[in-house]
Amino acid sequence: MTSVVICFLISTSFAAEIPQDERRSGTAFMTRETQAMQEDDRANPGMLAVLDGEALWKDAPPGAKACAGCHGEAATSMKGVAARYPTFDEARGRPIDLEQRINLCRTEHQHAPAFTWETRELNAITAYVANQSRGMPITAGTDERSRPFVEAGRALFNKRQGQLDLSCAQCHDDNWGKRLAGSVIPQAHPTGYPEYRLEWQSTGSLQRRLRSCVFGVRAEPLGYGAPEQVDLELYLMWRARGMPLETPAVRP
Amino acid sequence: MTRTAAMLLALAACAPAVAEPLQPYEIVGDAIPAPLTQTPGDAARGRAIVVNRRVGLCLLCHSGPFPEEKLQGDLAPDLAGTGSRWSVGQLRLRLVEPRRLNPESIMPAYYRVDGLDRVAPAFRGKPIFSAQQIEDVVAFLATLKD
Numbered sequence: 001m002t003s004v005v006i007c008f009l010i011s012t013s014f015a016a017e018i019p020q021d022e023r024r025s026g027t028a029f030m031t032r033e034t035q036a037m038q039e040d041d042r043a044n045p046g047m048l049a050v051l052d053g054e055a056l057w058k059d060a061p062p063g064a065k066a067c068a069g070c071h072g073e074a075a076t077s078m079k080g081v082a083a084r085y086p087t088f089d090e091a092r093g094r095p096i097d098l099e100q101r102i103n104l105c106r107t108e109h110q111h112a113p114a115f116t117w118e119t120r121e122l123n124a125i126t127a128y129v130a131n132q133s134r135g136m137p138i139t140a141g142t143d144e145r146s147r148p149f150v151e152a153g154r155a156l157f158n159k160r161q162g163q164l165d166l167s168c169a170q171c172h173d174d175n176w177g178k179r180l181a182g183s184v185i186p187q188a189h190p191t192g193y194p195e196y197r198l199e200w201q202s203t204g205s206l207q208r209r210l211r212s213c214v215f216g217v218r219a220e221p222l223g224y225g226a227p228e229q230v231d232l233e234l235y236l237m238w239r240a241r242g243m244p245l246e247t248p249a250v251r252p
Numbered sequence: 253m254t255r256t257a258a259m260l261l262a263l264a265a266c267a268p269a270v271a272e273p274l275q276p277y278e279i280v281g282d283a284i285p286a287p288l289t290q291t292p293g294d295a296a297r298g299r300a301i302v303v304n305r306r307v308g309l310c311l312l313c314h315s316g317p318f319p320e321e322k323l324q325g326d327l328a329p330d331l332a333g334t335g336s337r338w339s340v341g342q343l344r345l346r347l348v349e350p351r352r353l354n355p356e357s358i359m360p361a362y363y364r365v366d367g368l369d370r371v372a373p374a375f376r377g378k379p380i381f382s383a384q385q386i387e388d389v390v391a392f393l394a395t396l397k398d
Contacts, residue, residue, distance in 0.1 A: 163375040164309070164360040165368055175327055175358070181305060181312045182323030220370045 017239070018173055018187055025243060026186040026251055029177070034198070038250040046127065046196035046248025049120075049203040053128025056121060061112040067125070070109065074132050082130035083138050083245055086234040088145040095149050095234050099126050099205065100225060117224035123203045127194045130247035138191070138245060141238030153235025156228060162219030171213075183252065188213075189240035190233065192249020199252060206233055274363065275383045277348065283341030284348060288363070288383035298392025301385055302331075308389070309380070313359070317396065328359065333398035343390045347381070362386060 027035060037043045057074055060066040071077040086095040096104070102125055103114040115122035141150045157168045171180070172188035179185070193206040200208075207229055211221050222229040275288045287293070301308040303318050310316070315324035316331030338346065345352060350359040362381040381389070 159369065161368075161370040163368060163371050163378070163380060166358060166360070170358050179324075179326045181325050215372070218372050218375045220372050 016173060018176070020242070023189065023240065023243060024187055025189055025191045025246060025249075027192070027246065027249065029184045029186045030250075030252060034250055034252060038192075038246070044196065044248060044250055046194070046203055046250060049124045049127040049194060049196070050131045050248055052120065052124035053126070053131075056125045057128055061106075061110050064110040064112060067105065070105075074128065078129045078132040080133050080136050082133040082247065083136045084140055086140060086146075086149075086230050086237065088143065088149075094227065095146055095230055097207075097225075097230050097233055098129060099207075100230070102126060102129065118205060118208055123194045123205060126205065127203060127248050130194065130245065133245045134247060135244050137242045138237055138240050140241070141234050142241060146234060146238075149231050150235050150238045152228070153231035153233070153238075156232050157235055162214070162217035164217040166217045168213065188236060189243055190236045191240055191243050192246035192251070194247065195249040195251050197251045203248065206236075272382075274365065274379060277344075279345060279349075279352065280341070282345060282353060283339060284344040285341040287387055288344070288348075289387050291384060291387070293384075293387035293389070293391030295388070295392040295395050298388035298390070301381075301389050302392060307385075309360070331393070331396060333396060335394040335396040336398045338393075340390055340394050343393050344386065347386055347389060362389075 027038060030038075037045075041047050054074075057067045060069060068074070082098055085098040085101065087101075088094070089096045089101075099115075099117070099122055102122070106112050106114050115125070140146070160167045160170070168188065171185050176185050176187045190206045190209075193209070194203050195209075196203050197209075207222075207224055210229065210232060211224075214221055222232070277284050277288055278286065302310045302316070303321055305311055305323075310331070311318070311321055311324045313325040313327040314329065314331050315326060318324070334343070346359075348363040349361050350357040351361065360380060363379045363383070363386050365377055365379055
């Protein structure tokens with residue numbers, strides 16, 4: 001009767017977390033050329049999104065204040081903010097990510113329509129805000145209230161899923177540094193989002209990146225802004241705690 | 253109860269309603285000795301499946317004697333010499349249920365629809381390979397002699 005039992009076995013992976021001192025940003029796995037492109041603001045194509053975001057920061061929607069009208073100089077008011085996101089939101093009783101926070105300001109404080117996920121506008125304003133924290137250590141997920149959501153994200157990370165029946169951890173904890181066809185598997189630290197991906201030929205969000213890994217194992221896509229997606233983002237940020245933010249990163 | 257009966261019961265118990273039910277198969281030791289189809293496997297078709305990254309997926313993880321394929325993985329052993337190391341029946345089980353051989357394996361089960369979680373709608377209820385594709389790939393792997 002072993003086969004019958006096998007059907008009902010819950011698949012879990014026994015991946016071990018990466019020791020803190022062995023953690024490396026995706027930057028470490030790139031070619032010298034791509035690293036150089038990221039390091040030089042004049043060559044980094046992600047800086048175009050940051051510049052677009054700066055314009056949006058100063059741009060007042062009809063009959064409302066600009067972001068700058070309430071928050072002043074982003075270099076001061078937004079410094080360190082992205083390193084804390086996703087963060088626990090009192091009103092919603094759960095974590096929200098930086099894109100969601102910005103859209104709350106759009107709808108509640110500017111009475112303007114929310115920016116749609118993955119649009120040039122949302123990625124640009126998010127990249128601009130996150131760029132103000134470049135070089136600062138990630139602190140998201142380290143507070144008590146975030147704990148259960150970090151754990152929910154961890155469970156999703158460790159769960160085998162999709163037709164290929166693979167967990168995120170089996171690639172990113174157990175096999176980082178090896179090659180999946182032509183691509184080196186990084187450790188999946190979300191240190192540089194929104195980031196410019198050469199493959200996309202554009203700047204994209206962390207959620208977009210997660211969706212392509214989910215798609216790769218032929219699993220059900222996670223919806224943009226869905227609670228599971230934010231829990232996963234939060235877990236990844238917590239897993240990268242202490243590592244410096246690099247927005248806008250460049251990736252292959 | 254015989255293993256075949258257990259297997260059939262297993263398939264009935266876990267397989268969701270799909271248009272084409274999986275063929276029952278019998279595991280003997282570390283192999284599935286009998287082919288899954290009447291039509292014998294075709295090694296040329298099998299090779300085409302193995303090198304196709306969207307269909308076979310093998311080269312995502314494996315390398316092998318495919319000089320024309322530039323991008324090969326290094327998560328798994330090289331496929332060269334596979335046919336010398338394993339019998340046809342062992343290769344069939346390796347594809348159908350790799351976790352019978354190694355419970356921790358990252359190699360996906362190519363002929364299975366049960367026990368999977370959050371499968372994308374387009375792939376739900378479908379195995380990665382049809383029974384004929386399993387036979388074609390097994391026939392090809394058997395030709396990879398050292």
